[in-house]
């Protein structure tokens with residue numbers, strides 16, 4: 001069986017070394033030393049001075065919205081994992097979808113200004129597949145209209161732009177450390193807080209809004225446990241190896257595939273890409289179904305990331321047409337990509353795709 005990804009597992013011995021530490025300390029959670037050690041690593045790696053390790057990649061978006069007191073309209077992308085939208089809706093915000101650009105699948109910056117109203121408070125954009133948004137122009141628009149900027153950088157761990165970690169952009173960047181992601185803590189998420197003013201509030205939110213007997217604000221439970229941090233510390237040690245392998249596999253796909261369109265992100269100016277996903281755009285939705293059927297016969301299961309285009313979800317009150325996102329979402333497949341896939345398997349997958357007419 002080959003799925004879209006296979007979770008990276010670090011050395012079990014290394015993990016057990018941390019588990020032994022936990023057995024010694026009897027501390028399993030509440031901002032323990034392993035969570036703090038992981039945050040230190042993430043700070044050094046991203047060059048962000050305010051990093052919080054949290055419970056998952058959805059609640060960190062909710063916390064960011066809450067800390068910025070955003071309750072009204074938020075301009076966002078229809079082409080992302082549904083969690084980006086869930087966080088907005090859960091916080092009672094009103095999503096305003098802006099279509100994506102076909103050359104990068106991120107929010108189309110040319111269409112943002114016409115979507116701004118007197119109720120617009122923020123832009124929440126996703127570096128989808130780890131492809132950076134046009135962060136320079138988004139920053140200019142945000143400054144002009146006095147909007148907050150949050151990036152969902154869940155796909156983008158390891159991507160840098162103009163030599164800076166992608167987490168350094170936006171007022172706050174969020175990340176998911178879920179087991180399916182390139183860097184993971186089994187379940188987990190991170191806040192990369194670039195505006196210092198939000199740091200203390202977010203610390204409080206993470207842990208019920210109080211420090212011992214002093215109660216400062218409302219809060220929630222968004223803490224990361226020591227066991228999850230232990231996994232993160234182990235995976236982090238292998239990060240260079242993980243990034244290299246994903247690049248290698250992506251280059252195999254580039255070499256063997258003769259069908260569909262794949263963006264050549266490695267040739268983009270100023271972008272150092274993390275090779276987190278291998279999305280392939282086919283000619284039609286029918287080709288997607290045909291290809292999936294042929295692959296399934298060989299126990300190969302790519303995923304329709306990201307389908308459907310979120311503006312089409314049936315429970316939303318307002319419909320914003322986003323023809324490019326709708327068209328890409330219907331035609332895109334993410335091919336299996338992990339540290340464990342072999343060149344022969346990639347060749348077989350490509351062969352099936354190339355031949356499925």
Ligand SMILES: *Cc1c(COP(=O)(O)O)cnc(C)c1O
Pocket residue numbers: 056057058059080081083084126152154155176177178188189
């Ligand atoms: C995975 C993912 C999330 C959700 O993260 P969880 O840790 O599973 O809550 C949010 N946004 C994007 C873009 C993702 O890929």
